[in-house]
Amino acid sequence: MQHRHLRFPGGKSKAFTMSYDDGWPQDKRFSDIITSYGIKATFNIISDAVSGNYDGIGLYPNVKWLSKEEIKKYILDRGHEIALHGKEHRSNGLQRPIGGIREILNCRLALEKEFGIIVRGMAYAYQGITTFSNGESYESVKHYLKDLDIAYSRSLGYNNNDFCLPNDWYNWIPSTHHQCDHAIEYVKKFVNLKLPKTHSARIPRLLYIWGHTYEFDNNDNWDRLEKICQMISSQNDIWCATNMEIYDYVMAYNSLVYSADETRIYNPTLKDIWLEIDGKTYTIKSDETIQIQ
Numbered sequence: 001m002q003h004r005h006l007r008f009p010g011g012k013s014k015a016f017t018m019s020y021d022d023g024w025p026q027d028k029r030f031s032d033i034i035t036s037y038g039i040k041a042t043f044n045i046i047s048d049a050v051s052g053n054y055d056g057i058g059l060y061p062n063v064k065w066l067s068k069e070e071i072k073k074y075i076l077d078r079g080h081e082i083a084l085h086g087k088e089h090r091s092n093g094l095q096r097p098i099g100g101i102r103e104i105l106n107c108r109l110a111l112e113k114e115f116g117i118i119v120r121g122m123a124y125a126y127q128g129i130t131t132f133s134n135g136e137s138y139e140s141v142k143h144y145l146k147d148l149d150i151a152y153s154r155s156l157g158y159n160n161n162d163f164c165l166p167n168d169w170y171n172w173i174p175s176t177h178h179q180c181d182h183a184i185e186y187v188k189k190f191v192n193l194k195l196p197k198t199h200s201a202r203i204p205r206l207l208y209i210w211g212h213t214y215e216f217d218n219n220d221n222w223d224r225l226e227k228i229c230q231m232i233s234s235q236n237d238i239w240c241a242t243n244m245e246i247y248d249y250v251m252a253y254n255s256l257v258y259s260a261d262e263t264r265i266y267n268p269t270l271k272d273i274w275l276e277i278d279g280k281t282y283t284i285k286s287d288e289t290i291q292i293q
C-alpha cells in the first residue's frame with residue numbers, strides 16, 4: 001500500500017492563507033502590507049456595504065466600507081479575492097432557511113454582477129453556525145449552501161495548531177485569530193514545522209489566520225501583521241494562496257484518476273498537481289499520466 005499525500009504547487013508541504021471580514025476601510029493598509037510580502041488573502045464582503053446600504057443596523061453609521069473601486073484596486077487587481085459575507089451580514093444559524101438562502105444568494109448575485117466574476121467562497125457572518133435558533137440547524141445550512149453552489153464557508157471556533165486541511169469545507173475552522181495571545185507562537189510553530197519521517201504522518205499542513213483589519217488600528221499593533229508576514233515570507237516551503245485557490249487545488253488533487261493497482265495516475269484537470277508517494281515527490285502535469293515504480 002502506498003502512503004500518498006497531497007503536495008501544494010511546487011511540491012510544497014505547507015500553505016498559508018488569511019481571511020478578513022466585512023470590507024473595513026483598514027483593508028487597504030492591510031492589502032498594502034501583505035501584498036508587499038507576497039501573501040494572499042480572502043476578503044469577505046457584505047454586498048449591501050459595497051452598494052452603500054449597510055450601517056450594521058445602526059451600529060456603524062459612519063464607517064466608509066470599501067467601495068467597488070477600492071475592492072478592485074486593493075483586492076482583485078492584486079491577486080487577492082473576495083468571498084460572500086451576506087447581503088446584510090446576518091447570521092445563518094439564527095434565521096429560518098429561506099432567510100439564510102436569500103441572504104447568501106442575494107450577496108452572491110450582487111457581488112458577481114458588480115465585479116463580473118464568479119464568487120463561491122464564503123465566511124459566516126456573526127455567530128455563523130456556532131449558535132442556532134428559529135428551528136435552524138447546521139445540516140440545514142450546509143444543505144442549502146450546497147444547493148447555492150457555495151464551495152466552502154469559514155466558521156469560527158476553537159483555535160488549534162493542528163494545521164490540517166478541513167474535513168468539512170462548510171465548517172472550515174481557522175487556526176487562529178491574529179489577535180489571540182498564542183497567534184505568534186502558532187506562526188513560529190508552523191514555520192519551524194518539519195514533516196515527520198513516518199510516511200503516514202506526512203500530511204500537508206495549512207496555517208489559516210482570520211480577523212478584522214480595524215482591530216490592528218484598535219490595538220495599535222500593525223507591527224503584529226508585519227511580524228507574521230516576515231516569518232511566513234522568509235520561508236520557501238510555504239505556498240501563499242487565497243482560500244479558494246486552496247479549495248480548487250485540493251479538489252483538483254481529489255480528481256486524479258488511478259489504475260486499480262494505483263501505480264498509474266492520470267491528471268484530468270487543467271492544473272499541474274504535486275503529490276508525495278512513499279516519501280518521493282511527483283508532479284503530474286495537466287492531461288498527463290505517470291507510472292509509479
Ligand SMILES: [Zn+2]
Pocket residue numbers: 021022085089124125126
Ligand atoms: Zn462579519
